[in-house]
Amino acid sequence: MPDTEQQGFGFEEPESVEAGGPGEKAEPRVEFEEGRRRIFVGEVLLEQYLESHGLKAVKVLGELMGELDVSGFEAGYKPGGRPPIHPRILLSLIVYGMHLRQWSLRELEQLAVRDVGAWFLCRGVQPDHSTLGKFIVKHEKLLSDEFFVSATRSLASKLGLKPGEAAADGTVIQAAAGLRSLAKKEVLEAEAQEARQQAEAVARTEPPTRQQAALEKKAQVLEQAVEIATQRAEPRQARNQSAPQLSRHEPQAVNQPGKDGLYRLSYKPSLLVHESGLILAQALHPTSEVQVLESLLQQTLQVGVELVSLALDAGYFQIQVLQWAVVNGLDVLCPPERVKRNEAAVAVTNKGLFAKAAFHYEPEQDVYRCPAGHILRPGQWKVEADTQMRVRHYATPACKSCPLRAQCTSSASSPRKIGRHEGQELKEAMAEVFEQPAARRRYARRSHIVEPVFAELKERQSLKRFRRRGSRGARLELSLHCLAFNLKRVGRAVAVLAVLALLGLCPSATLLVLFLAALLFFLALPPYASLRRGFACHSPAPSPAP
Numbered sequence: 001m002p003d004t005e006q007q008g009f010g011f012e013e014p015e016s017v018e019a020g021g022p023g024e025k026a027e028p029r030v031e032f033e034e035g036r037r038r039i040f041v042g043e044v045l046l047e048q049y050l051e052s053h054g055l056k057a058v059k060v061l062g063e064l065m066g067e068l069d070v071s072g073f074e075a076g077y078k079p080g081g082r083p084p085i086h087p088r089i090l091l092s093l094i095v096y097g098m099h100l101r102q103w104s105l106r107e108l109e110q111l112a113v114r115d116v117g118a119w120f121l122c123r124g125v126q127p128d129h130s131t132l133g134k135f136i137v138k139h140e141k142l143l144s145d146e147f148f149v150s151a152t153r154s155l156a157s158k159l160g161l162k163p164g165e166a167a168a169d170g171t172v173i174q175a176a177a178g179l180r181s182l183a184k185k186e187v188l189e190a191e192a193q194e195a196r197q198q199a200e201a202v203a204r205t206e207p208p209t210r211q212q213a214a215l216e217k218k219a220q221v222l223e224q225a226v227e228i229a230t231q232r233a234e235p236r237q238a239r240n241q242s243a244p245q246l247s248r249h250e251p252q253a254v255n256q257p258g259k260d261g262l263y264r265l266s267y268k269p270s271l272l273v274h275e276s277g278l279i280l281a282q283a284l285h286p287t288s289e290v291q292v293l294e295s296l297l298q299q300t301l302q303v304g305v306e307l308v309s310l311a312l313d314a315g316y317f318q319i320q321v322l323q324w325a326v327v328n329g330l331d332v333l334c335p336p337e338r339v340k341r342n343e344a345a346v347a348v349t350n351k352g353l354f355a356k357a358a359f360h361y362e363p364e365q366d367v368y369r370c371p372a373g374h375i376l377r378p379g380q381w382k383v384e385a386d387t388q389m390r391v392r393h394y395a396t397p398a399c400k401s402c403p404l405r406a407q408c409t410s411s412a413s414s415p416r417k418i419g420r421h422e423g424q425e426l427k428e429a430m431a432e433v434f435e436q437p438a439a440r441r442r443y444a445r446r447s448h449i450v451e452p453v454f455a456e457l458k459e460r461q462s463l464k465r466f467r468r469r470g471s472r473g474a475r476l477e478l479s480l481h482c483l484a485f486n487l488k489r490v491g492r493a494v495a496v497l498a499v500l501a502l503l504g505l506c507p508s509a510t511l512l513v514l515f516l517a518a519l520l521f522f523l524a525l526p527p528y529a530s531l532r533r534g535f536a537c538h539s540p541a542p543s544p545a546p
Contacts, residue, residue, distance in 0.1 A: 039124050046120050058096070058117040060491040065092045065121070067158070068151050072142050085127055090135045092121035098484040101462040105129035140476055148479045152280060153303045155490045161276060163306035167450040168296055169313055170270035170289030171458075174465040175253035175474065177265050182245040182255065185229040191248065192222035225251035235386055252471040254286045267471065269478045272296040272310075273450045277489050280305055282482045284475045290321060297328065309333060311446035319389070322426035333443045336431040354408050359394075359418050361428070367394065368418050370408070374398040376418055390422040457481055 039046040050058050065088055073087035096118060097103045097111050109129040112118045136143065183191070199215035228251045233243045247253055253265040270289045272281040281299035283292035293316070300307060309331040312321070316334050325332040359368045359376065368376040376394035384391055399405060399415035409416040433439050457463045463481050466474040 039119055041116065046116065050116065050120060055117055056495065057491055058120055060494055061096065061099075061487060062092065062121050064155070064158075064487050064491060064494070065095070068154055072146060072150075073139055076138060085125055085131060085135075086123075087135070087139075089122050089125055090127060090132060093118060093127065094132070094136075094480060095484045095487055096121050098461050098481055099488060101460070103462075103480075104467060105132050108132055136476070140472065144472070144476045144479045148282065148483055149299055149302045151483055152278070152486055155486050156274075156278060156280070156303055156305050159276060159278065159490060159493060161274060161278065161305050163308050165275045165309050165311065165445065165449070166272055166280065166300075166307045167275075167311040167446040168270060168272040168289075168293065168316075169446075169450045169454070170268050170285075170292075170315075171454050172256065172258045172266050172268055173463060173474070173478075174258065175247075175250050175265040175267055176466050176469045177247045177250035177253060179255065179263075179265060181247040181249045182265075183225075183248055184245055185226060185233065185243055188222055188225045188229060188246065188248065192219060192226055195219035195222055221251065222248065228252065239386075250469045252286055256287060267466065267474050269474075270296060271450060271453060271482070272300055273453050274305060275445070275449055277449070277453065279453060279482045279486055282478055284471065284478055286471065290316060290318060293321060294324060297330070309442075311443055311449070313446070317427065317430070319421055319423040319426060322430060323423050326426070332430075333433070333439060333446075334430055335434050335443065336427065352407070353410065354404075354416075356418055361420070363425070368420075370396070370402075370404075370416070372398075372402050372404045372408075374402065378420070381422075391419050393417040393419050453485065457485060461485065 041049040044052070047059060050056065068088075068091075070087045070091070073091075077084060093108055093112055094103065097108045100111070100115075102108065102111055106129050109127070109132070112122050112126045139147075195215060196219040199212060199219050202209075202212045202215060225246045225248060229244065229246050232246075236243060245255065247265055250265065253267060255263055255265055256268075257263050258266060267284055267286055268289055269282065269284045270292050271279055274280050280303050281296040283295045283299075285292050307330065310325075310333070312332060312334040314335050314337055317336055321334065322332065354371055358371050361368050365375075366378060370376060374396045376396045378392050378394050381390050381392045383389070395415045395417045397415070399408070402408065405416075434443070461481055461484060463477070466477050468474060468477055
């Protein structure tokens with residue numbers, strides 16, 4: 001998809017804001033609860049119209065939005081000027097648009113005009129795309145962090161969430177910029193220097209203009225790209241890898257494979273999901289889901305939901321993660337990496353050599369025993385340059401004359417060495433845990449907790465590509481999508497509870513109704529048609545008419 005100057009929420013900070021939009025200094029005086037009572041569809045009140053046409057979910061969404069604390073947004077307005085649109089109206093429209101997969105600013109503007117659900121949520125107000133863009137830019141930080149936490153805390157309290165199991169995982173979402181914007185560090189340096197010179201030349205000859213601001217921003221983005229390229233090139237040079245290419249427009253994004261195996265500029269968002277299906281925490285990193293794990297836990301603590309256990313996939317099977325779990329006293333289930341085994345049940349690498357799993361560690365003597373039976377003893381502790389972790393290597397002089405040397409190492413002179421990091425015993429203990437069938441059954445719940453959330457975000461809310469450039473913009477969109485998902489999840493639960501309350505069903509009566517419904521379904525199946533006919537044959541015949 002070609003890059004454009006304006007995508008989704010991609011609005012720049014306005015130089016000046018005219019009265020009437022949410023950016024001006026005024027109090028939000030538009031009443032949120034009273035506005036909907038003035039709207040009719042023909043002679044029917046809009047609220048009744050929605051209920052009669054199967055749109056009760058919109059009403060539930062409006063009620064949930066009315067319960068959220070928006071004082072943080074209201075604090076950004078000061079008395080004076082024309083009253084701006086109430087923040088709750090703009091938030092409701094954004095969330096509703098995400099539910100309908102229409103969340104660019106132009107789509108939201110049209111939604112407020114033509115959709116009866118949007119009429120109800122907006123109380124008859126029809127904000128344009130400029131007003132929505134200014135609102136998002138003005139409250140970007142609040143929308144990205146604090147509001148999601150406070151809203152999730154309110155929703156979790158409404159559901160009455162109890163301590164339970166949770167799962168965390170990450171995925172890959174495409175960035176707004178395309179691969180055509182990639183360039184090497186040398187090219188970025190030249191373009192950054194040229195953009196800086198143009199910006200300075202315009203600043204000397206003309207008063208401040210939009211052109212000058214655009215050139216200044218372009219120079220800043222290119223200079224940031226050069227800085228990030230330098231940081232990413234250092235570890236790659238240590239591994240004798242080529243220098244990375246970065247995007248001119250979005251240097252924070254990384255060219256990495258997606259779930260389909262195709263390389264694109266993208267980010268890796270991560271979620272922590274409660275067993276009830278509510279997203280408790282969300283974070284975004286260019287490449288790593290492990291780096292944001294602590295941030296996810298901190299958000300969960302702020303939401304106020306206690307975790308009994310946390311399930312992670314094999315990508316989290318790292319010593320740092322297990323040490324973090326021990327420090328925080330968190331029960332974590334994380335499966336070890338899969339190993340390939342030959343017919344003799346000995347682990348091998350993809351090159352046919354003995355893998356590390358083929359070497360048995362004996363903790364009492366602190367030695368390894370190789371497949372040939374030789375003892376590998378430890379060397380001195382060292383610190384790895386790329387991971388900054390302490391490690392020491394185990395080796396044996398018997399490797400020189402070992403008959404299995406060709407199956408163990410491809411080096412003609414150096415012996416086979418086995419590295420053991422500090423904290424390796426945690427990974428071994430977790431591997432022993434997964435030998436238990438009960439642990440594997442419990443871990444199987446992970447995919448049912450977190451995978452449906454990603455599926456709904458991508459397919460039903462169309463979060464397959466971020467529309468704002470930069471990690472800040474992507475972070476904002478992720479937060480809004482997670483908020484929309486949580487509101488939908490809680491709305492469904494509230495609707496079910498409302499139906500049960502309307503029927504006045506006690507738990508025993510509910511079970512009876514479910515049993516009768518199951519029985520009717522059971523008798524409606526084709527194999528039992530003859531059984532129903534049998535009942536009819538043995539039923540008393542009607543009396544003849546006099």
